[in-house]
Amino acid sequence: MMYAFYPGCLSQTEMFSCLASAREVLNRLGVGLQTMDGSSCCGYQSYRLSSPVTWKYLTARNLALAARMGHDILTNCNDCYLSFRKVGKELADDPHLKGIVDDALRLEGLEYNAKAGVCHIAEVLHDRIGLKRITEAVVKPLKGFRFATQPGCHMFRPEELAMPDGPEPRKLDELVEALGAETSDYPHRLDCCGSPMQASDEEASLRVADRKLRSVRDGGFDGIVTICPHCFRTLDAGQGGTGAASGDEGKRVPVIHYTQLLGLAMGFSPARLGLQFNMSPVGGIIDRV
């Protein structure tokens, strides 16, 4: 199993824990990750505002690079994933757009031919590697843990793109359960973490996150597991600024990325999974594993 690895801007420049833990666990599970030389931002968080065609060009350019490598893209970012799927569909449906994009790609000797598929890391883990092999890789089963999950909106919306876990997401729960832990539903599970509002209204963004975190805290969970770097950053690092955490360390909700949790269960040291970067109190989880 070999993929063109596309971690996206956030994991590459800031959320190193997502990048490090994904590389460690996928490597040991036998997934080959090839670096995409020449890749760039998919445009979803940048040029989409000022020049929608440039956004689509940037996404298509990354797909063209992967096609030239002869691999499907594997991304661990929900936003990049949505961008690849949405733009891929638009290029298939709109020959005029494809013409503009092709003209621009040709200037770099590239071509968009829809040959490279796109996989979200959750799909690779759940559907391609499979729950059975993941359970077999566990050396420290997470018995006695009960987690809330945060799949992130673009794992299951919009419905018309047949996203990897839509419309009723369960895959992240099953991936957590494959490690020996329990999961259960909680109010606001399928609500947004608030991350995209950070650019416009940070305080309101944290209030959206806070509603979810309170619900997790009231549910008596051992923590919340997410598989999106944006959700991870907002719930984890943003938590210091939310009401749920106000002043009281004991009330903070541990937030852990799925590849970190999987890595712990597979026996990796916390440092190799970037657990020193989690700002929420994950020490209890690490000690118990």
Next chain:
Amino acid sequence: MLLVPEINEVEVRFISKMLSRLVGEMNAEVCDQCGKCSSACPVSKEIEGFNPRQMIAKVSMGRLDGLLKEDAIWTCTTCLKCRERCPEDISPYDVILILRNLAYRAGYSYPAGYDDFIKGVKESGFISRPQAVRGRGGVKVSRADLGLPEVSGPGDMAKFDGVIEGIIRAGK
């Protein structure tokens, strides 16, 4: 309403295209103002006055000018829940994203953070350069400290930016 003084021909073409898409959408799919989008929206629950149902009403009545100047269009988290819930197959999410494009093109104010992201992509190919990150213990750590390889960006940045400038200059 969109004829702000500095606007050039390319902008006008872009804006007309976006407007016709927006109004076309609104004509094809009639919003009955049921409010299911607003009651599902996680932002409406936290910000008083944020109301996708009302935004759709304003668009279908052609009252765009005020809407383009409202903070509300920048507050949507783009979660797509409204789109999922709408019984008429309208997507307030897509409408809001088009309103953002229009507001940007018309020169109205928008959150400063967006400029930083675009600047980052121009300079390095990504929204920012890799930062040294502080862990729980307070110590700053870089990618290299973690044994992570260097970021492989677009390489020839002048060429990369040149292609993008070409697309933007052509008004696309």
